[in-house]
Amino acid sequence: MKTSHDTLRLGILSTAHVHTDAYVGLLGGTHSVADGGARTWSEGLTAAPIPGVELIGVADADAARGQAFAARHGVRFFASYEALLAERPDGVIVCAENARHRDLVERAAAAGVHVLCEKPLAITTEDAEAMVAACAQAGVILMTAFPMRFSPVMTEVKTLLDRDGLGKVYAVNSANNGQMPARHRAWFVDRELSGGGAGMDHIVHLADLLRWYLRSEVTTVYARFNRILHADKVDVETGGLVMLTFTNGVFATIDCSWSRPLGYPIWGGLSLEIVGERGVVAADGFRQNLINYGSQDVLTSWLPWGTDADRAMVAEFVSAIREGRAPAVTGEDGLRAVEIVMAAYRSAESGQVVILPG
Amino acid sequence: MRVGIVGAGAMGMTHAAAWPCTLATLAGVVAKTPDLARPLADGYGCRVYPSLGALLPDVDVVDICTPTHLHHQMVLQAAAASKHVICEKPLARTVAQGQEMIAACRHAGVKLLVGHVVRFFPEYALAKQTVAGGSIGKPAVLRLSRVVFQPRKADDNWFVDFEKSGGMVMDLMIHDFDYARWVAGDVATVYARNILSGNPDAGVDHGLAILMHRSGAISHVEGSWAYPPPTFRTAFEIACERGLLAHDSAATAPITVYAHKQGERAGDVPLPASPLAESxxxxxxxxxxxxxxxxxxxxxxxxxxxxxxxxxxxxxxxxxxxxxxxxxxxxxxxx
Missing domain, CATH: 1.20.5 (Single alpha-helices involved in coiled-coils or other helix-helix interfaces)
Structure with missing residues (x-):
C-alpha cells in the first residue's frame, strides 16, 4: 500500500474518449482541448491537478491519435499498452472506445494495475461480468467513471434524500440529453466500437445515479428508441425514452436522446426531478452556467462555472488506491448499469417490458 | 346567438368571462343547485336555470363545464335538442361514450368543440405552427410537462374521484396527450406509470408516459398533482431534425412578485449559495x-x-x- 507521501503513478490506456483531455489535465498534463473545442462534461473552470499524482504517459493502439494527443498535452507516448503497463503504474484510466474496454481492463488486471474505466463499462453484460471477475481475481480496483456521483449538485440531492427530506419517493423524471457526439469522435456512432447510439451513451449515468439515490435495484425496463434526428448521418438510435421500475416501487424515466442541436448553447445536460411524499426536488447538474450571448458569427453559449466533477472522481480513484479500499463507485455499479442498457435494447426490440432477474 | 353555460365552477366562470368577447349573448347558467349558479348569473346579468332541460329551449349553444362523468349525458341531451356544443376536456369518460357523443352531434348537424385549450395557448400554438411549417424538419423526440397541485373543491371534489374524473392522467395529462398527437401525429403505443396505480392511498398523483407515434416520433409526457400550491408549471421540448423548440413557463413568466410575508425568518445576513466543491x-x-x-x-x-x-x-x-x-x-x- 502506498502512503500519502508517495507519488502515485498513473497511466492512460487509449485516448479515444473525449474525456481523456480532462483527465490528463487533472494528472498534471496541459489541459487543452484541441479538436474544435469539444464541449464536454468537464470543460468548466480548469481544475487544478490532483496533488501527489504523476502521469507516466498515454498509450494508444492508434499511434497517430495517441502521438498527437501526447504532443498536445506534453506527456510521454507509449507505442503499446504492454510498454506502458511494463512501467508498473499504480493505476490506469481506460479511455478506449466502449467495445475495447474489456480488452484493456483485462490487460491491466493481468498486470496487477488498478483501473478506472470510462462509461459505459462494456457493451455487453458478458463483457462487463468478465471485467469485474478479472479485476476481482487479480485483486485490483475496478472503478467505473460515473462523475455525476461526485457532482456537488448531485451529492447535495443525495444528502437531502438520505436525511429523508422527501419522505417516501414515488417517481423520478430524468434526462441526459446531448448533441450527437460524432463531431467529437466518429466512433461514438460506429456500432462496432460504441455498442449503440444514444441508449448506450446516455442511459448509464442516470441509471447509476438512480440506483445510488434510491438504494434499490431495477426490476423492469421499457424503452423506445428511434432514429429521426441525424438519420442521414448515423445508423444508430439517436432518440430514446426509458422507463424503469425499482424493487422499492419507484418508477423513473430516462430520456437519453441526442436531442440537442448543434446550435444549442452547451453540449447537453443532465437533470432530474424526484417526486416524494413531502414534495418535489428538481436538480440540474449543469445549470451553473454563464450565458455568453453571441453576435453574428458567434453562437450564444453557456460557460460552465460549476465544480468539475471529474476531479473528485479521479481523486477518489487515487484515494482508493492509496488506502487499499474499494472505490465509491465500483465495477459492479458499472455492470448493473450495463445490464439496464441491455434490457432497454431488448425492450426496444420487442416492444415489451423486460424483467431483470433479481 | 344565445349561449347557456352548464357548470359554474372554475371552468364555468372562465368560459363565462370569454363569451362577452363575441357577439353571442350569455343567456343563462345551470349549476348543481341554483345557489351555486347565482354568483355567475349575477355577474353576467343572465338567468339561472334549474336544469339543462329548462335551459335548452332558450339557447343556440350549450357550453358544458361540468365534471367529466356528466359530459356524455349532457352532450347527448344538447344534441337531441339540436344545439351546438362546446364540451370541456376530456370529451368523455370512455371511448364508447365519446363515439356516441360525436355520432349524436353529427346526426343532429350541430358543431362539437372539445375544450383542448392548450392548442390556443400562444407558446403551444407557435410551436405547432413552427413544426408544421417544416423549416426545422420532422419531430423526433417530444418532452411535455404539466405539473400542478392537486385540485381542491370546497365540497364534492370530483377531481379526485377516479370514477368521475379518470384522475390526474385523464384530467391533466390529456392536455399533453392531445398536444403530442397534434404535433407528432397518431399514437401507436402508450406505456405509463403513475403513483396512484401503485399507491392508491398516496393522496397525490404523478404520471410519466412514453408514447410511440406512428410517425416513429417518441414523446415523454409528465403530469403531476404532487406539487405544492400554487405551482402551475408547463414545459415542453420538441426536438426536430433541424431544430429544438423549448418552452418553460417558469422561464418565460414576465412578472414575478417577491412579497414580504408576515413573520418571515431567515439568517441575519444573506449569503449566496450554489453547490460547489469549494466555497x-x-x-x-x-x-x-x-x-x-x-x-x-x-x-x-x-x-x-x-x-x-x-x-x-x-x-x-x-x-x-x-x-x-x-x-x-x-x-x-x-x-
Whole structure:
C-alpha cells in the first residue's frame, strides 16, 4: 500500500474518449482541448491537478491519435499498452472506445494495475461480468467513471434524500440529453466500437445515479428508441425514452436522446426531478452556467462555472488506491448499469417490458 | 346567438368571462343547485336555470363545464335538442361514450368543440405552427410537462374521484396527450406509470408516459398533482431534425412578485449559495494564505479596496445631493 507521501503513478490506456483531455489535465498534463473545442462534461473552470499524482504517459493502439494527443498535452507516448503497463503504474484510466474496454481492463488486471474505466463499462453484460471477475481475481480496483456521483449538485440531492427530506419517493423524471457526439469522435456512432447510439451513451449515468439515490435495484425496463434526428448521418438510435421500475416501487424515466442541436448553447445536460411524499426536488447538474450571448458569427453559449466533477472522481480513484479500499463507485455499479442498457435494447426490440432477474 | 353555460365552477366562470368577447349573448347558467349558479348569473346579468332541460329551449349553444362523468349525458341531451356544443376536456369518460357523443352531434348537424385549450395557448400554438411549417424538419423526440397541485373543491371534489374524473392522467395529462398527437401525429403505443396505480392511498398523483407515434416520433409526457400550491408549471421540448423548440413557463413568466410575508425568518445576513466543491470564501482564504506563504502579491489589492470605497462614498453623496459626482484619481499609497 502506498502512503500519502508517495507519488502515485498513473497511466492512460487509449485516448479515444473525449474525456481523456480532462483527465490528463487533472494528472498534471496541459489541459487543452484541441479538436474544435469539444464541449464536454468537464470543460468548466480548469481544475487544478490532483496533488501527489504523476502521469507516466498515454498509450494508444492508434499511434497517430495517441502521438498527437501526447504532443498536445506534453506527456510521454507509449507505442503499446504492454510498454506502458511494463512501467508498473499504480493505476490506469481506460479511455478506449466502449467495445475495447474489456480488452484493456483485462490487460491491466493481468498486470496487477488498478483501473478506472470510462462509461459505459462494456457493451455487453458478458463483457462487463468478465471485467469485474478479472479485476476481482487479480485483486485490483475496478472503478467505473460515473462523475455525476461526485457532482456537488448531485451529492447535495443525495444528502437531502438520505436525511429523508422527501419522505417516501414515488417517481423520478430524468434526462441526459446531448448533441450527437460524432463531431467529437466518429466512433461514438460506429456500432462496432460504441455498442449503440444514444441508449448506450446516455442511459448509464442516470441509471447509476438512480440506483445510488434510491438504494434499490431495477426490476423492469421499457424503452423506445428511434432514429429521426441525424438519420442521414448515423445508423444508430439517436432518440430514446426509458422507463424503469425499482424493487422499492419507484418508477423513473430516462430520456437519453441526442436531442440537442448543434446550435444549442452547451453540449447537453443532465437533470432530474424526484417526486416524494413531502414534495418535489428538481436538480440540474449543469445549470451553473454563464450565458455568453453571441453576435453574428458567434453562437450564444453557456460557460460552465460549476465544480468539475471529474476531479473528485479521479481523486477518489487515487484515494482508493492509496488506502487499499474499494472505490465509491465500483465495477459492479458499472455492470448493473450495463445490464439496464441491455434490457432497454431488448425492450426496444420487442416492444415489451423486460424483467431483470433479481 | 344565445349561449347557456352548464357548470359554474372554475371552468364555468372562465368560459363565462370569454363569451362577452363575441357577439353571442350569455343567456343563462345551470349549476348543481341554483345557489351555486347565482354568483355567475349575477355577474353576467343572465338567468339561472334549474336544469339543462329548462335551459335548452332558450339557447343556440350549450357550453358544458361540468365534471367529466356528466359530459356524455349532457352532450347527448344538447344534441337531441339540436344545439351546438362546446364540451370541456376530456370529451368523455370512455371511448364508447365519446363515439356516441360525436355520432349524436353529427346526426343532429350541430358543431362539437372539445375544450383542448392548450392548442390556443400562444407558446403551444407557435410551436405547432413552427413544426408544421417544416423549416426545422420532422419531430423526433417530444418532452411535455404539466405539473400542478392537486385540485381542491370546497365540497364534492370530483377531481379526485377516479370514477368521475379518470384522475390526474385523464384530467391533466390529456392536455399533453392531445398536444403530442397534434404535433407528432397518431399514437401507436402508450406505456405509463403513475403513483396512484401503485399507491392508491398516496393522496397525490404523478404520471410519466412514453408514447410511440406512428410517425416513429417518441414523446415523454409528465403530469403531476404532487406539487405544492400554487405551482402551475408547463414545459415542453420538441426536438426536430433541424431544430429544438423549448418552452418553460417558469422561464418565460414576465412578472414575478417577491412579497414580504408576515413573520418571515431567515439568517441575519444573506449569503449566496450554489453547490460547489469549494466555497468561494474558502477559495479567497486559500488565495491569501498562499500569498503570505509564498510571499506573492495578493489577488485583490488594497488599492482595489480603496477605489471601491471611493465609489461607494460618491454614490452616497450623489444620492444625498442629487448631482453626479466626479471621481478624482487616487494617489498611490506609498509604503
Amino acid at each position: 468561494p470564501y474558502t477559495t479567497e482564504i486559500k488565495a491569501f494564505y498562499h500569498a503570505i506563504a509564498e510571499d506573492a502579491p495578493v489577488p485583490v489589492s488594497a488599492a482595489d479596496g480603496l477605489a471601491a470605497v471611493q465609489i461607494a462614498l460618491a454614490a452616497i453623496e450623489s444620492a444625498q445631493r442629487g448631482v453626479p459626482i466626479a471621481l478624482a484619481p487616487l494617489p498611490e499609497v506609498q509604503p
